[in-house]
Amino acid sequence: MTDHTFDLAVVGSGVIGLAHAALAAERGLRVVVLERTDRPVGASIRNFGHVGITTQDGEGLEYALAGRAHWLRFAERAGFWIRPAGTMIVARADDEWSLLERFADMRGDAVELLSPARVQGHATIADPRLVGAAFCGNDLRINSPEAIPALVAHLAATGVEFRFQTNVTGVATGIVQTSRGDVHADRIVVATGHDLDVLFPELAEQDGFTRCLLHMLETDAPEGSHFDPVILTGTAVTRYDGLSQLPEAQSIRERMANDAPELIEAHVNIKMSQRPNGRLVIGDTHAYAQTHEPFKDEALDLLLLREFEQLLGAPLTVRRRWHGEYATAAADDFYVREPHPGVFIACVTNGTGMSTGMGFAESVLNRF
Ligand SMILES: Cc1cc2nc3c(=O)[nH]c(=O)nc-3n(C[C@H](O)[C@H](O)[C@H](O)COP(=O)(O)OP(=O)(O)OC[C@H]3O[C@@H](n4cnc5c(N)ncnc54)[C@H](O)[C@@H]3O)c2cc1C
Structure with missing residues (x-):
C-alpha cells in the first residue's frame, strides 16, 4: 500500500516532532505526523513543564529565547494553560x-x-x-500532560494529518516505511527521541547515544x-x-x-x-x-x-x-544529521527539549 505525497513527514509526536509539524504548517507545508503509540506518552508529557530560558547558554539560550514566543502563540491558539511564572x-x-x-x-x-x-x-x-x-522572570511554566495533547488536537484541527498506532520501520529519501504502508514526503524529520537507535543503530552507536x-x-x-x-x-x-x-x-x-x-x-x-x-x-x-x-x-x-x-x-x-x-549523546546537544538527502534526524540530547525544542525545530526547518 502506498500513499499520496506530503511536503513533510514527521516521525514522532513528542515536543520535537510537534514543534516541527506546527512551525512547518505555519509555513504552509502539508504535514503528516507518524506516531507508533495512540497518543504521545514519551518524555514530552513526563517532564516538569519548565520552559527554562535563562539558565541556558550559547546555542541553547538562542533556541530557548526564540521558542518562548512560539510557546505563547501555540498556547493561545490551542487553548492550553501556560504561565509566565519564571x-x-x-x-x-x-x-x-x-x-x-x-x-x-x-x-x-x-x-x-x-x-x-x-x-x-x-x-x-x-x-x-x-x-x-x-x-x-522570562521563563515559562506549562502543564505538559495537558499541553502536548492540546497541541496535537489544535494541529489536527488546522490541517496537520496525524497517524497514530503507526510504527515507522524505515526511512529513505522521499519515503517512510510504516506498519501501515509507505508514506511519501518531500522532506522527512525523524524525531523519535531516545529511540533513535532503533531506526539508525549505526549512527546512534557512532555518536554515543x-x-x-x-x-x-x-x-x-x-x-x-x-x-x-x-x-x-x-x-x-x-x-x-x-x-x-x-x-x-x-x-x-x-x-x-x-x-x-x-x-x-x-x-x-x-x-x-x-x-x-x-x-x-x-x-x-x-x-x-x-x-x-x-x-x-x-x-x-x-x-x-x-x-x-x-x-x-x-x-x-x-x-x-x-x-x-x-x-x-556524546556528540552535540542539538543533534541534526541528514543520513539521506532530505531526511533530517532532529534530537535535543541534553534534557532541555521543552525549553529549546521550539527554537531548535525552527533552525532545522530553515535548512530545508
Ligand atoms: C522526567 C523528565 C523531565 C524533564 N523535564 C524537562 C523540563 O522541565 N524542561 C525541559 O526543557 N526539558 C525537560 N525534559 C526534557 C524534555 O522532556 C525532552 O528533551 C523532550 O521531551 C524530548 O522530546 P522528543 O520529542 O525528542 O521525545 P519524546 O517526547 O519521547 O517523543 C518521541 C516520540 O517518538 C515516538 N517514536 C519513537 N520511535 C518511533 C517509531 N519508530 N515510529 C513512530 N513513532 C516513534 C515515540 O512513541 C514518542 O512519542 C525532561 C525529560 C524528562 C524525561
Missing part, C-alpha cells in the same frame, strides 16, 4: 549565593536577586538555611503553601550550562560531593514545578544506560522526598510516581 533558583549556602550574584551580573535584567523575605512572596521555602534566590532515566514524583502541596515559579536549587549547577560553567560551580560541586555524595551519585537535581491543580511535580534523578532495568528503586524516591521535605519544611504525600527517559 524560575526561582534558591540558594541555601554562601557559595550558592556567590554563584547567583555572578549569574545576575552576567544576565543583567533577566535575573533579579531576592532576599529571603522576598523569596516567600514567590514560593513557600521553609528551609532555615535559605540565603536568598535568583528570579528569572544513551538513555537517561529519571525518577519523578507528584505530591500534594503542604497546607497553605504557594509556588508560582519553577524552583531550582544549588544542584542546578550540575545540569544547566548557564550555571555549570561559572567558576563558583566547581566549589559547590566539591562541597556537595563531600557533604551529600548520595546526591552526586544519583545525579540528583532538586527541582520542582506546581501543576494547575496545586500538586507538586518533584524530581529528579539521572541514570545513564543503553537499556535500563525495569525496576524502580525506592531508595531514590526516598532520597528525593527527604530533600523536598527539607526544602519545604513539611511531610509530603506522594500521589503518583513515574520514570522518564530522554536521549543523551
Whole structure:
C-alpha cells in the first residue's frame, strides 16, 4: 500500500516532532505526523513543564529565547494553560549565593536577586538555611500532560494529518516505511527521541547515544503553601550550562560531593514545578544506560522526598510516581544529521527539549 505525497513527514509526536509539524504548517507545508503509540506518552508529557530560558547558554539560550514566543502563540491558539511564572533558583549556602550574584551580573535584567523575605512572596521555602534566590522572570511554566495533547488536537484541527498506532520501520529519501504502508514526503524529520537507535543503530552507536532515566514524583502541596515559579536549587549547577560553567560551580560541586555524595551519585537535581491543580511535580534523578532495568528503586524516591521535605519544611504525600527517559549523546546537544538527502534526524540530547525544542525545530526547518 502506498500513499499520496506530503511536503513533510514527521516521525514522532513528542515536543520535537510537534514543534516541527506546527512551525512547518505555519509555513504552509502539508504535514503528516507518524506516531507508533495512540497518543504521545514519551518524555514530552513526563517532564516538569519548565520552559527554562535563562539558565541556558550559547546555542541553547538562542533556541530557548526564540521558542518562548512560539510557546505563547501555540498556547493561545490551542487553548492550553501556560504561565509566565519564571524560575526561582534558591540558594541555601554562601557559595550558592556567590554563584547567583555572578549569574545576575552576567544576565543583567533577566535575573533579579531576592532576599529571603522576598523569596516567600514567590514560593513557600521553609528551609532555615535559605540565603536568598535568583528570579528569572522570562521563563515559562506549562502543564505538559495537558499541553502536548492540546497541541496535537489544535494541529489536527488546522490541517496537520496525524497517524497514530503507526510504527515507522524505515526511512529513505522521499519515503517512510510504516506498519501501515509507505508514506511519501518531500522532506522527512525523524524525531523519535531516545529511540533513535532503533531506526539508525549505526549512527546512534557512532555518536554515543544513551538513555537517561529519571525518577519523578507528584505530591500534594503542604497546607497553605504557594509556588508560582519553577524552583531550582544549588544542584542546578550540575545540569544547566548557564550555571555549570561559572567558576563558583566547581566549589559547590566539591562541597556537595563531600557533604551529600548520595546526591552526586544519583545525579540528583532538586527541582520542582506546581501543576494547575496545586500538586507538586518533584524530581529528579539521572541514570545513564543503553537499556535500563525495569525496576524502580525506592531508595531514590526516598532520597528525593527527604530533600523536598527539607526544602519545604513539611511531610509530603506522594500521589503518583513515574520514570522518564530522554536521549543523551556524546556528540552535540542539538543533534541534526541528514543520513539521506532530505531526511533530517532532529534530537535535543541534553534534557532541555521543552525549553529549546521550539527554537531548535525552527533552525532545522530553515535548512530545508
Ligand atoms: C522526567 C523528565 C523531565 C524533564 N523535564 C524537562 C523540563 O522541565 N524542561 C525541559 O526543557 N526539558 C525537560 N525534559 C526534557 C524534555 O522532556 C525532552 O528533551 C523532550 O521531551 C524530548 O522530546 P522528543 O520529542 O525528542 O521525545 P519524546 O517526547 O519521547 O517523543 C518521541 C516520540 O517518538 C515516538 N517514536 C519513537 N520511535 C518511533 C517509531 N519508530 N515510529 C513512530 N513513532 C516513534 C515515540 O512513541 C514518542 O512519542 C525532561 C525529560 C524528562 C524525561
